Amino acid sequence: MRGTKWLTHAALLGALLLVAAACAREEQAPPAGEDPCAADPFGCVEYGPGEPIKLGTLLAISGDVASLGTDSNRGVELAIDYLDGSFDGQSPGLLGHDIELVKEDDGCSAEGGQAGATRLAADPKIVAVIGTSCSSAALGVADKILSDKGILLISPSNTNPNLTSEEAHQPFYLRTAHNDKIQGAVVAHFALNELGAQTMATINDESPYADALAAVARQIFENNGGTITAVEAIQSTDTEFKSLLTSIGRDEPDVLYFPDFNPACALLAQQAAGIAGLEGTALIGSDGCLASDFLEIAGDAAEGVYASSPDLSALQQGAFYKDEFLPAYKEAYGEEPTAVFHAHAFDAFNILAQAIQKVAIQEDDGSLRIPRDALREAIFATSGYQGITGEITCNPLGDCAATVPIAVYQAPDWPVEGGNPNAKPVYTETLSLEEAEAELGG
Numbered sequence: 538m539r540g541t542k543w544l545t546h547a548a549l550l551g552a553l554l555l556v557a558a559a560c561a562r563e564e565q566a567p568p569a570g571e572d573p574c575a576a577d578p579f580g581c582v583e584y585g586p587g588e589p590i591k592l593g594t595l596l597a598i599s600g601d602v603a604s605l606g607t608d609s610n611r612g613v614e615l616a617i618d619y620l621d622g623s624f625d626g627q628s629p630g631l632l633g634h635d636i637e638l639v640k641e642d643d644g645c646s647a648e649g650g651q652a653g654a655t656r657l658a659a660d661p662k663i664v665a666v667i668g669t670s671c672s673s674a675a676l677g678v679a680d681k682i683l684s685d686k687g688i689l690l691i692s693p694s695n696t697n698p699n700l701t702s703e704e705a706h707q708p709f710y711l712r713t714a715h716n717d718k719i720q721g722a723v724v725a726h727f728a729l730n731e732l733g734a735q736t737m738a739t740i741n742d743e744s745p746y747a748d749a750l751a752a753v754a755r756q757i758f759e760n761n762g763g764t765i766t767a768v769e770a771i772q773s774t775d776t777e778f779k780s781l782l783t784s785i786g787r788d789e790p791d792v793l794y795f796p797d798f799n800p801a802c803a804l805l806a807q808q809a810a811g812i813a814g815l816e817g818t819a820l821i822g823s824d825g826c827l828a829s830d831f832l833e834i835a836g837d838a839a840e841g842v843y844a845s846s847p848d849l850s851a852l853q854q855g856a857f858y859k860d861e862f863l864p865a866y867k868e869a870y871g872e873e874p875t876a877v878f879h880a881h882a883f884d885a886f887n888i889l890a891q892a893i894q895k896v897a898i899q900e901d902d903g904s905l906r907i908p909r910d911a912l913r914e915a916i917f918a919t920s921g922y923q924g925i926t927g928e929i930t931c932n933p934l935g936d937c938a939a940t941v942p943i944a945v946y947q948a949p950d951w952p953v954e955g956g957n958p959n960a961k962p963v964y965t966e967t968l969s970l971e972e973a974e975a976e977l978g979g
Contacts, residue, residue: 551960573898579909582664586903593657595679597645601800604828604875606670607805609693610640611870612882613667616719624865630898631890632905643674644687644736650674654682664907665689667885672697672746684709687909689916691889693881696720697745701934709913711935713881713926718973721753723943723966724794724821724845729761731964732819734791738767739804742797750796757976766790773801786814794821802826803834808837828876829953839948846877848944848965849952858925884924892916940969
């Protein structure tokens with residue numbers, strides 16, 4: 538586990554930032570007579586003496602998936618607090634400037650992503666944005682709006698493969714979350730090798746997240762000899778699924794995979810109980826389901842349902858996460874983490890802070906200029922960074938989590954508030970993006 542190694546780096550983070558601050562101007566000195574802001578294709582974001590650095594977040598903070606974005610916002614806030622190497626509620630800021638968070642709601646939708654990104658892009662003081670929570674809010678929407686303005690968008694929880702595909706990737710987009718080519722492959726391996734499944738049915742909502750994740754799992758399941766009995770689609774606003782589940786049950790699939798968001802995910806599990814043909818079917822969701830409200834909505838039907846996600850039990854093995862980060866989270870917010878991507882948000886802020894240190898230009902009067910394209914180049918050059926989620930190395934298409942441990946949990950032993958934050962997975966697999974792509978056939 539890389540968590541212990543990260544702790545050494547974390548303890549030194551405050552000191553390293555101070556050293557970087559002292560050196561930044563000298564290291565980034567442009568050739569004589571050349572203004573780096575004029576030379577940068579997107580210019581500089583500029584802050585006067587004592588003016589705070591403005592950082593945007595674009596996360597799902599209302600509605601049915603509010604627990605997802607709230608959890609990530611808290612990860613960002615704790616990272617800002619920890620810039621001096623201590624969770625003491627007081628941040629030293631960066632390069633002599635406080636950090637001001639501007640929070641927008643992505644609504645877990647394309648419409649929310651467009652509205653929030655448009656507001657953030659209109660503010661010339663926003664240096665970067667951490668978000669979105671949901672792939673639907675980013676893909677072709679927030680990622681393009683912000684890239685067109687030269688504003689970085691760093692997601693802690695987008696997992697749709699298309700966001701980092703050669704065809705669709707926007708140049709200022711990257712993520713610390715895994716690519717769902719990895720998670721879909723692990724789900725298929727779990728169904729085939731651990732459950733002994735030979736048949737699978739899938740149900741996905743309209744989100745790019747659910748659609749792509751189900752598609753990857755189906756392809757790898759079939760590539761390894763399995764049979765797909767049904768491919769069904771729903772709307773995330775639907776609430777009645779019994780007729781659909783009855784139809785699926787006629788083929789008695791070994792596995793029903795529904796990587797949707799709550800409440801639809803929880804309602805599918807609840808309504809599958811008692812459906813003829815599904816009595817022996819294993820129910821599997823993914824991290825969109827893995828929130829505290831699933832257990833509340835599904836009730837007794839939650840018992841035994843599986844869900845895949847980043848392996849939080851691996852994080853628990855790290856002394857920093859277990860002994861410092863989680864206690865600080867609980868002290869600050871009065872509860873356990875409400876979702877699974879708080880650590881990815883913490884890491885997202887830290888690689889951004891490191892990149893700002895590399896390119897920022899400090900003036901003698903205390904003002905600060907940050908060239909936007911140079912900042913993009915610096916963060917995409919991140920390599921070997923030891924985060925609490927593991928080693929972070931960003932590739933040119935924005936995938937920064939190249940090798941990822943994915944876990945499968947079984948309810949009610951889920952690592953969410955209302956379940957068991959110290960949950961132990963029933964299955965874990967560490968897989969690289971290259972391995973998953975090879976298994977997909979390209």
